[in-house]
Amino acid sequence: MASTQISELLRFLSKDAKVPLAMAMAKTPELQKANLTNAEQISKTEIQSLEDIFKDKKVAKQVLNASKRACKKRAASPNTTPSSPKRPKSIDIRTETKPFEIEYSLRLLMPPADENKLQQIKVVTNRAPLVLAFAVGVLKYTMPEQPISSRLSLAQAVVSANSRAKAVSLGIENGQSAEEEGWGEGHPVLKVLGREIRVLKRWDYDPWHDKPSNISGAKKEVPSTIDFEDFLGRANVGSTETMPPLWGVDLEALRGSRGNSSTEAPRTNSTLPIFRPESARSYLLKAVTKSPESGSSSKPKRGAALQQESEEHVGYLLRAIDMVCSSWASDSDKEELDRRAWACYLRVRPDVQSGTRGWGEKGQVCLSDILKLRKGQ
Structure with missing residues (x-):
């Protein structure tokens, strides 16, 4: 895979799919072997294939949904305004447990x-x-x-x-x-x-x-x-x-x-x-x-x-x-x-x-x- 393709895949995983960068970097070779090198290919695959790679149902679903959203955005009009990103969760430093x-x-x-x-x-x-x-x-x-x-x-x-x-x-x-x-x-x-x-x-x-x-x-x-x-x-x-x-x-x-x-x-x-x-x-x-x-x-x-x-x-x-x-x-x-x-x-x-x-x-x-x-x- 060319370096530009690797960069695009990592950018999709870390930016669009919100996968931690360390995990995205570790899973890229496995995605390459499965011929899942871009959002379009990922959007057409089965959820089970992603679960086998990420070893986490929640993350696999997160990546699949992000790939589908990315494909929809590309198909939409260039003037379409993307939705604002979700606010990440913050935590209260005061613990609720012993x-x-x-x-x-x-x-x-x-x-x-x-x-x-x-x-x-x-x-x-x-x-x-x-x-x-x-x-x-x-x-x-x-x-x-x-x-x-x-x-x-x-x-x-x-x-x-x-x-x-x-x-x-x-x-x-x-x-x-x-x-x-x-x-x-x-x-x-x-x-x-x-x-x-x-x-x-x-x-x-x-x-x-x-x-x-x-x-x-x-x-x-x-x-x-x-x-x-x-x-x-x-x-x-x-x-x-x-x-x-x-x-x-x-x-x-x-x-x-x-x-x-x-x-x-x-x-x-x-x-x-x-x-x-x-x-x-x-x-x-x-x-x-x-x-x-x-x-x-x-x-x-x-x-x-x-x-x-x-x-x-x-x-x-x-x-x-x-x-x-x-x-x-x-x-x-x-x-x-x-x-x-x-x-x-x-x-x-x-x-x-x-x-x-x-x-x-x-x-x-x-x-x-x-x-x-x-x-x-």
């Missing part, structure tokens, strides 16, 4: 540090989910006070910034970003994996609030030996640099919700669009799969069994990253550890490991290669 329950539901389980087993594990993914995994992993050490909801939100903000930078380099995006137009003005800036992101402080949110005193009685599914700091963050770290829990602010969604023609960006807003932690977690679990080379049964897994296998292999990946970060954390400051984590990602990203040049194609990641990046290895 903080402990939120954090517990978002936790990412990691297996015990069995190095011999990890050395044999291989996963298949592409670059965006791997960036997400490294960001979540390093934030545990650079910002230990942050709960898992904040780590996931901040990590997704990094992925979004990287994806947009890649889109600009490919000519898919043009013009100034929301950040360059000033939509982030007034919000603090953090650097994660070398990427600056805007954040929102959650002053009224305490992840430790309402933690049951008797776990076995309050929540039977919670192990008595659970490490609360692993998903609630370290309470009272005692540093003057300690921040309250944070959200990563979605500046592009903020600009879209106010209209690109606005002449002035708002400095404050109590209901800002943020990168949802549950979406980031779901994306990670769907985008990291077991490599066929790691051994598999003849009968493919489906449903709950497939989900469990995915969670296990995401856990293996996070454990390997955690072992690397912890090996450098004791004698590295936060900035240095952040730089090392990014350098580690660059060494093991799928296109390097597989030897391919395709930016949207999945590749194999050997956890043994990640473990080699520990201090002293």
Whole structure:
């Protein structure tokens, strides 16, 4: 497929179908193989074909409906005025659920540090989910006070910034970003994996609030030996640099919700669009799969069994990253550890490991290669 066709397909998926850019980039090769390279071809296909590619009925239906709308617009008169885009959902920073329950539901389980087993594990993914995994992993050490909801939100903000930078380099995006137009003005800036992101402080949110005193009685599914700091963050770290829990602010969604023609960006807003932690977690679990080379049964897994296998292999990946970060954390400051984590990602990203040049194609990641990046290895 010519580069112009790739750009047009990505533009349709990200702009018209509202598919996250990282997902659009990952699914483009599969759409190519199915000969679905433009909106017209997609509009004529069966919904099941799209479900097989996107692995999500809602997204598949979203893409199919967008392709039909795009075809209708082309057939309509040039003077037809397109309808205004829907306002993206904003969230209230005041949670409606108990903080402990939120954090517990978002936790990412990691297996015990069995190095011999990890050395044999291989996963298949592409670059965006791997960036997400490294960001979540390093934030545990650079910002230990942050709960898992904040780590996931901040990590997704990094992925979004990287994806947009890649889109600009490919000519898919043009013009100034929301950040360059000033939509982030007034919000603090953090650097994660070398990427600056805007954040929102959650002053009224305490992840430790309402933690049951008797776990076995309050929540039977919670192990008595659970490490609360692993998903609630370290309470009272005692540093003057300690921040309250944070959200990563979605500046592009903020600009879209106010209209690109606005002449002035708002400095404050109590209901800002943020990168949802549950979406980031779901994306990670769907985008990291077991490599066929790691051994598999003849009968493919489906449903709950497939989900469990995915969670296990995401856990293996996070454990390997955690072992690397912890090996450098004791004698590295936060900035240095952040730089090392990014350098580690660059060494093991799928296109390097597989030897391919395709930016949207999945590749194999050997956890043994990640473990080699520990201090002293």
